[in-house]
Amino acid sequence: MIAETGHFALVLALAVACIQATVPLAGARRGRAAWMAVAGPASALQFLLIGLAFAALLHGYVTSDFSLVNVASNSHTDKPMLYKVAGVWGNHEGSLLLWVTILALFGLGVTLFGRILPPGLKARALAVQAMISIGFLLFLLLTSNPFQRLDPPPFNGNGLNPMLQDPGLAFHPPMLYLGYVGFSMAFSFAIAALLEGRVDAAWARWVRPWTLAAWVLLTGGILLGSWWAYYTLGWGGWWYWDPVENASLMPWLAGTALLHSAIVVEKRDALKSWTILLAIITFGLSLLGTFLVRSGVLTSVHAFATDPARGAFILLLLVLAVGGSLTLYAVRAPTMKLGGLFAPISREGALLFNNVLMSTGAATVLLGTLYPLIADALGLGKISVGPPFFNSVFLPLMVPMVVVMALAPMMAWKRGDLGGVLGRMRLVGLIAVLVAAGTWQLQGGSAGPWWSAAGFGLATWLGLGTLADLAERIRLFQAPVQAPFRALALPRSTWGMILAHFGLALFIVGLTASGAWTTESVQIQKIGETVTIAGYQVTLKAVEAVPGPNYIARRGHFTISRNGVEMAEMSPEKRAYQTPPRPITTAAIRSGVTGDLYVVIGDPDPKGGEAAGYITRLYFNPCIPWLWAGGLLLMVGGLISLADRRYRVGVPARAARATET
Amino acid sequence: MRRALYLLPVLVFVGLTGLFLKGLTLDPREIPSVLINRPVPEMALPPLPGRGEDSGLASADLKGQVSVVNIYGSWCIACLQEHPTLLALKARGEVPIHGIDWRDDPAQGAAWLAKHGDPYQRVGSDPAPGRTAIDFGVTGAPESFIIDREGVIRYKHVGPITPENWRKTLLPIIRELEKR
Numbered sequence: 001m002i003a004e005t006g007h008f009a010l011v012l013a014l015a016v017a018c019i020q021a022t023v024p025l026a027g028a029r030r031g032r033a034a035w036m037a038v039a040g041p042a043s044a045l046q047f048l049l050i051g052l053a054f055a056a057l058l059h060g061y062v063t064s065d066f067s068l069v070n071v072a073s074n075s076h077t078d079k080p081m082l083y084k085v086a087g088v089w090g091n092h093e094g095s096l097l098l099w100v101t102i103l104a105l106f107g108l109g110v111t112l113f114g115r116i117l118p119p120g121l122k123a124r125a126l127a128v129q130a131m132i133s134i135g136f137l138l139f140l141l142l143t144s145n146p147f148q149r150l151d152p153p154p155f156n157g158n159g160l161n162p163m164l165q166d167p168g169l170a171f172h173p174p175m176l177y178l179g180y181v182g183f184s185m186a187f188s189f190a191i192a193a194l195l196e197g198r199v200d201a202a203w204a205r206w207v208r209p210w211t212l213a214a215w216v217l218l219t220g221g222i223l224l225g226s227w228w229a230y231y232t233l234g235w236g237g238w239w240y241w242d243p244v245e246n247a248s249l250m251p252w253l254a255g256t257a258l259l260h261s262a263i264v265v266e267k268r269d270a271l272k273s274w275t276i277l278l279a280i281i282t283f284g285l286s287l288l289g290t291f292l293v294r295s296g297v298l299t300s301v302h303a304f305a306t307d308p309a310r311g312a313f314i315l316l317l318l319v320l321a322v323g324g325s326l327t328l329y330a331v332r333a334p335t336m337k338l339g340g341l342f343a344p345i346s347r348e349g350a351l352l353f354n355n356v357l358m359s360t361g362a363a364t365v366l367l368g369t370l371y372p373l374i375a376d377a378l379g380l381g382k383i384s385v386g387p388p389f390f391n392s393v394f395l396p397l398m399v400p401m402v403v404v405m406a407l408a409p410m411m412a413w414k415r416g417d418l419g420g421v422l423g424r425m426r427l428v429g430l431i432a433v434l435v436a437a438g439t440w441q442l443q444g445g446s447a448g449p450w451w452s453a454a455g456f457g458l459a460t461w462l463g464l465g466t467l468a469d470l471a472e473r474i475r476l477f478q479a480p481v482q483a484p485f486r487a488l489a490l491p492r493s494t495w496g497m498i499l500a501h502f503g504l505a506l507f508i509v510g511l512t513a514s515g516a517w518t519t520e521s522v523q524i525q526k527i528g529e530t531v532t533i534a535g536y537q538v539t540l541k542a543v544e545a546v547p548g549p550n551y552i553a554r555r556g557h558f559t560i561s562r563n564g565v566e567m568a569e570m571s572p573e574k575r576a577y578q579t580p581p582r583p584i585t586t587a588a589i590r591s592g593v594t595g596d597l598y599v600v601i602g603d604p605d606p607k608g609g610e611a612a613g614y615i616t617r618l619y620f621n622p623c624i625p626w627l628w629a630g631g632l633l634l635m636v637g638g639l640i641s642l643a644d645r646r647y648r649v650g651v652p653a654r655a656a657r658a659t660e661t
Numbered sequence: 662m663r664r665a666l667y668l669l670p671v672l673v674f675v676g677l678t679g680l681f682l683k684g685l686t687l688d689p690r691e692i693p694s695v696l697i698n699r700p701v702p703e704m705a706l707p708p709l710p711g712r713g714e715d716s717g718l719a720s721a722d723l724k725g726q727v728s729v730v731n732i733y734g735s736w737c738i739a740c741l742q743e744h745p746t747l748l749a750l751k752a753r754g755e756v757p758i759h760g761i762d763w764r765d766d767p768a769q770g771a772a773w774l775a776k777h778g779d780p781y782q783r784v785g786s787d788p789a790p791g792r793t794a795i796d797f798g799v800t801g802a803p804e805s806f807i808i809d810r811e812g813v814i815r816y817k818h819v820g821p822i823t824p825e826n827w828r829k830t831l832l833p834i835i836r837e838l839e840k841r
Contacts, residue, residue: 073738158738277670284674291681311685319678326671328760334664370680580736581764581789 006056101616124192130455176221182214187283234585247289406465455512463505496641510627534620700794706785718785743821
């Protein structure tokens with residue numbers, strides 16, 4: 001009964017969305033306030049109904065109602081409660097329901113926080129939100145009903161894929177979706193602006209915090225996914241250029257560009273048409289990710305149960321949403337009023353330069369991701385595109401971007417003084433070159449890859465450059481006594497920028513070091529045997545069987561010593577899950593400033609059995625903690641910027657000015 | 662000229678859409694199986710308990726007649742979904758269907774058949790780690806293979822058999838092989 005209620009609520013939500021997509025739009029066109037006002041209550045009602053449907057499916061999982069196909073194929077009574085709940089979005093239908101729930105939540109957000117928005121803009125944006133909602137509700141109801149019954153119900157469920165039974169992964173999809181769907185806000189406002197034919201600073205000031213929030217959440221989602229891959233796949237890597245990873249990286253890159261170009265719109269009233277295009281592209285890439293994962297056009301470790309009928313449906317949605325909005329853009333954007341002009345050497349110019357590099361980066365990732373499909377479609381055979389392509393095409397594009405990134409915040413708006421900025425960065429540049437040379441020396445010249453020196457130099461340039469910018473803003477060297485007060489008085493958005501840019505510098509250190517100098521040792525290790533890796537002596541002391549809630553683990557006990565002094569114990573596991581039967585590796589990781597010691601236990605020696613020893617894999621991954629710290633700083637920077645007071649007091653500016661005149 | 666520039670994004674998108682349309686008709690998972698047109702792997706799988714002494718599955722059993730080998734397991738929900746179709750096919754008697762109870766406790770595999778009906782002529786038990794199924798190139802359950810009279814694998818079907826894909830794909834291949 002509860003499941004049927006959920007199903008019915010979805011149908012009602014579809015009806016409400018149809019009203020929300022049409023009446024306010026017509027009202028905005030004819031200037032009828034009452035029609036436009038329909039959007040608010042409609043978005044609230046839509047959220048209630050979709051939320052009810054989500055709660056109904058959640059109830060099915062929590063009570064293990066195996067008469068639902070969805071629950072029976074993805075849950076099991078033995079599963080811990082956390083994973084019963086996470087099971088809701090651990091499958092195609094449920095994750096789609098989560099998608100529309102979040103979409104409705106954002107719609108509600110516009111209604112709740114958007115009281116001061118111009119009514120026409122608000123009505124149009126909510127109508128566009130409702131159109132997206134209609135598309136996805138139809139998709140759910142017609143092709144992927146999560147409330148389908150199974151008769152007779154099985155005695156127990158199939159269990160959630162054990163790979164997904166992990167706290168990191170339980171929260172990875174919702175966060176990622178909050179990011180993807182969050183970009184729908186920028187999209188809806190971009191379409192509304194195109195319909196209105198007007199983009200101004202107030203528009204940018206409204207769009208920016210939502211984009212920033214979505215960006216922070218997407219960053220978090222990607223980080224959680226990488227972190228999970230790092231400690232659970234047991235290969236010591238954290239990024240694999242898998243199509244679905246790329247599907248999350250592309251909107252991230254486009255979203256980062258959008259974030260920065262929206263600053264130019266807000267502060268300088270320029271780059272308006274480009275910002276609108278980026279908003280469309282960012283959300284379009286989010287939708288594309290959904291299409292790639294669920295249609296079966298590409299193979300990926302993440303692929304959901306795929307079905308060409310579903311693929312065709314999402315493609316139709318993609319064509320309507322992205323094709324429609326790009327057409328609208330082609331028609332309306334040329335008629336929009338051009339904004340402020342600026343010289344190529346200026347802060348706007350630097351931001352635009354990096355915008356273009358970011359977008360090109362996203363385009364190369366798109367090309368690499370789709371290339372297997374292109375080759376297959378043209379009959380060139382089945383191929384796969386791996387890390388070498390991305391490393392040699394995408395990463396070099398990011399080099400000039402990072403170089404300019406350190407300079408841009410120091411440049412003046414409108415017309416910058418490149419000579420002056422470079423003069424102030426002279427010392428930073430010198431140190432960066434010294435660090436690069438030192439890195440080259442320390443790794444023994446060509447004993448390591450050449451780019452490690454470049455990476456460290458680049459990270460130094462960005463990190464110190466950002467700090468130099470901060471020092472200059474607070475006049476640290478001119479007036480050191482007042483500097484701390486000046487630091488406190490800096491706008492939060494400035495602090496956000498400094499932290500995020502510095503975070504990227506840390507990230508580059510981790511990326512470079514772990515890519516260049518990871519050491520690995522795979523062997524059969526007997527109980528009591530010691531293996532040395534990166535100066536650590538790793539001894540296998542014992543192996544025992546440990547029962548978990550729905551698995552049996554083989555746990556290895558290792559002691560770690562350095563120069564004969566015992567310093568730690570590490571216990572990696574290999575778990576055998578029963579439902580569905582599948583082995584899962586859980587690595588033991590010991591983090592330090594210089595890097596992670598990473599220990600994995602495998603099966604007994606295939607020939608000699610347990611007496612002959614166990615397969616163990618040991619890694620030393622240099623500077624990996626820098627990478628996570630850098631990623632976290634990106635998020636923290638975003639959050640602090642989000643707390644800037646001009647988002648709270650600045651938005652009514654347009655309304656206030658309108659009443660004055 | 663400036664207007665044309667604004668058209669560029671939508672043109673790129675049209676190209677991508679064409680690519681995706683084509684992509685939907687292709688299956689990247691359909692890796693041309695190296696085992697197609699090769700003899701079935703050497704095997705002599707024991708029978709399930711309670712299904713008779715001589716009801717196991719060996720390579721020699723697959724010669725002399727076109728047949729279907731279906732990979733299942735009592736743990737597999739999609740197999741339950743496919744099951745009514747297999748039972749209906751057995752009732753029609755068009756082609757013998759043999760089963761491999763894959764990565765399963767033989768007793769559970771037998772109990773599952775007793776409960777839901779038994780569409781198979783022969784069933785071999787291939788408990789974990791399921792070596793024989795791996796030799797067949799199985800990637801998951803259910804999967805079905807069409808074997809010709811000489812005991813050569815001619816077709817691999819991934820996922821549940823439905824009345825529709827049976828009629829459209831599998832049966833024509835079987836008819837063709839029977840004519841040879």
